Amino acid sequence: MFNTMLRKKSFGISIxxxxxxxxxxxxxxxxxxxxxAVIFVTALLAMSLNLCVGHGMLFQFHHGVFYGVxxxxxxxxxxxxxxxxxxxxxxxxxxxxxxxxxxxxxxxxLNRLYFGMLQISxxxxxxxxxxxxxxxxxxxxxxxxxxxPEFIASTxxxxxxxLIVTGICLFLMFLILKSPFGSTLQAIxxxxxxxxxxxxxxxxxxxxxxxxxxxxGGVAGVLFIIVEGSIFPDLLFWTLSLxxxxxxxxxxxxxxxxxxxxxxxxxSLRTFVGTYTEYWTLILGVILILLIFFLPEGIMGYNYRQLxxxxxxxxxxx
Amino acid sequence: xxxxxxxxxxxxxFKAVDGAxxxxxxxxxxxxxxxxxxxxxxxxxxxxxQLHPDKGKILFADEDIGKLPPHVICRKGIARSxxxxxxxxxxxxxxxxxxxxxxxxxxxxxxxxxxAQLAVDETNHILESVGLLDKKMDLxxxxxxxxxxxxxxxxxxxxxxxxxILDEPTAGMSPDETTTTMALIQRLAAEQGLTILFxxxxxEVVFGVAQSIMVMQQGKTIVQGDPKTVRQNADVQQAxxxxx
Numbered sequence: 001m002f003n004t005m006l007r008k009k010s011f012g013i014s015i016x017x018x019x020x021x022x023x024x025x026x027x028x029x030x031x032x033x034x035x036x037a038v039i040f041v042t043a044l045l046a047m048s049l050n051l052c053v054g055h056g057m058l059f060q061f062h063h064g065v066f067y068g069v070x071x072x073x074x075x076x077x078x079x080x081x082x083x084x085x086x087x088x089x090x091x092x093x094x095x096x097x098x099x100x101x102x103x104x105x106x107x108x109x110l111n112r113l114y115f116g117m118l119q120i121s122x123x124x125x126x127x128x129x130x131x132x133x134x135x136x137x138x139x140x141x142x143x144x145x146x147x148x149p150e151f152i153a154s155t156x157x158x159x160x161x162x163l164i165v166t167g168i169c170l171f172l173m174f175l176i177l178k179s180p181f182g183s184t185l186q187a188i189x190x191x192x193x194x195x196x197x198x199x200x201x202x203x204x205x206x207x208x209x210x211x212x213x214x215x216x217g218g219v220a221g222v223l224f225i226i227v228e229g230s231i232f233p234d235l236l237f238w239t240l241s242l243x244x245x246x247x248x249x250x251x252x253x254x255x256x257x258x259x260x261x262x263x264x265x266x267x268s269l270r271t272f273v274g275t276y277t278e279y280w281t282l283i284l285g286v287i288l289i290l291l292i293f294f295l296p297e298g299i300m301g302y303n304y305r306q307l308x309x310x311x312x313x314x315x316x317x318x
Numbered sequence: 319x320x321x322x323x324x325x326x327x328x329x330x331x332f333k334a335v336d337g338a339x340x341x342x343x344x345x346x347x348x349x350x351x352x353x354x355x356x357x358x359x360x361x362x363x364x365x366x367x368q369l370h371p372d373k374g375k376i377l378f379a380d381e382d383i384g385k386l387p388p389h390v391i392c393r394k395g396i397a398r399s400x401x402x403x404x405x406x407x408x409x410x411x412x413x414x415x416x417x418x419x420x421x422x423x424x425x426x427x428x429x430x431x432x433x434a435q436l437a438v439d440e441t442n443h444i445l446e447s448v449g450l451l452d453k454k455m456d457l458x459x460x461x462x463x464x465x466x467x468x469x470x471x472x473x474x475x476x477x478x479x480x481x482x483i484l485d486e487p488t489a490g491m492s493p494d495e496t497t498t499t500m501a502l503i504q505r506l507a508a509e510q511g512l513t514i515l516f517x518x519x520x521x522e523v524v525f526g527v528a529q530s531i532m533v534m535q536q537g538k539t540i541v542q543g544d545p546k547t548v549r550q551n552a553d554v555q556q557a558x559x560x561x562x
Contacts, residue, residue: 175430176429178432180433183416183420186406189408190408190409191404191405191407193368194404194473195389197366198477200417208427254408
């Protein structure tokens with residue numbers, strides 16, 4: 001009973017937040033609209049990673065690669081071919097999912113940390129290609145001024161596009177996590193051996209999860225181009241992957257919306273503290289240490305536990 | 319129904335199972351006994367596919383299942399519980415059981431349909447039959463030890479098995495809990511026509527409940543037969559019962 005109430009309440013809150021964000025351009029300056037759009041893109045990326053990390057306990061250490069593959073595919077198609085824009089937008093996520101499938105097929109044979117290590121190596125290979133293949137990718141410089149379709153070229157219209165696509169993706173992720181597939185995935189996270197013993201093909205299930213997560217990662221990559229209009233190899237570099245991993249841990253990796261909060265905090269830090277000092281990562285480091293000591297399940301994870309505790313007491317009283 | 323012949327499994331130089339034989343008829347309640355380290359759990363792991371035998375055959379319904387992975391063996395109708403409570407601690411009791419019911423109904427890969435509306439009656443029915451219905455919204459990790467063990471049996475029941483394998487179902491339970499659990503197992507066997515294979519330390523429990531007993535020592539099968547035959551067997555008396 002309590003559970004359904006909570007769910008309804010959180011659904012209402014989500015709709016409210018979405019509505020406020022839709023109205024935001026009316027009273028915010030251009031910089032803040034851009035800033036919010038960056039948060040949405042990053043939040044979608046972190047949420048897609050959390051499908052693997054928080055809900056599947058798959059140590060996807062180099063998720064940034066799939067973001068980059070999505071961005072590069074769409075960006076190159078827009079900049080170098082005369083294909084219609086929507087084809088580029090669809091090709092980005094598909095290419096990311098394909099990369100996810102290929103890399104996942106190798107990594108899935110290994111467990112936990114070894115899975116993550118192999119993924120960093122294979123992912124770095126893709127980064128090296130983007131970095132070295134100067135003729136195609138522009139190498140270290142990347143490609144700037146990618147032609148964005150007219151209707152989403154302005155800051156405000158791109159903001160709406162990013163907000164709506166992110167909203168749809170988050171809703172789809174929510175449905176997936178509430179579906180039998182998501183339920184089974186969480187069971188695999190808790191106990192893969194037991195899952196195999198109840199007839200679940202554990203590795204296949206995990207591989208499908210990776211493909212879904214990388215698909216959404218690719219969508220985030222396409223949204224990145226719409227906001228920034230450029231691509232560069234840092235999108236594929238492992239430090240970015242680490243950053244989004246931290247967003248998941250910071251926000252609360254066993255909760256649904258935690259990574260959104262994590263992304264908002266880190267993007268804000270980067271934007272505002274980053275203007276005062278180059279060493280904003282120092283502050284990130286301090287936050288990380290505090291996090292490990294005081295909130296091992298992240299900010300939202302902490303709230304969630306408090307909630308469960310009070311609920312347990314409630315049921316004892318009854 | 320299940321026939322194990324001359325099964326061998328070694329870990330490096332240690333022969334954990336070294337010539338095990340077992341035969342189970344449909345509807346029987348069969349116990350495996352033997353001292354610690356006799357190879358009971360290894361034998362169960364071999365039957366369920368967590369391990370693969372070095373030598374020997376495991377026939378289930380006349381099919382050799384020795385080389386199959388666990389999830390395939392499960393789909394053929396063998397479900398198991400583990401010696402250490404093996405549940406999904408972060409999920410609710412209801413969802414623990416629902417996971418295996420969904421797997422049984424081939425719904426595990428379904429996307430975009432709320433799981434909360436699927437397999438609800440089946441799951442509730444199982445929880446009711448084991449007596450956990452009133453705790454269904456509790457977090458599984460917060461249950462008492464005894465309840466966790468019962469939950470494990472409930473998860474295995476979600477697969478609608480023909481053969482249910484229970485690895486020391488009463489390990490770590492108080493005498494009261496042991497009695498209740500064994501009564502539950504007997505009731506399930508009778509009500510649902512289940513065939514059950516289990517291992518157990520408590521001799522009184524085994525001889526009171528089992529219709530057929532297989533005795534293992536150092537990986538070998540000494541004898542299998544009804545309780546009376548086993549009790550009178552000279553090797554068993556010397557090797558096992560004599561110690562008590």
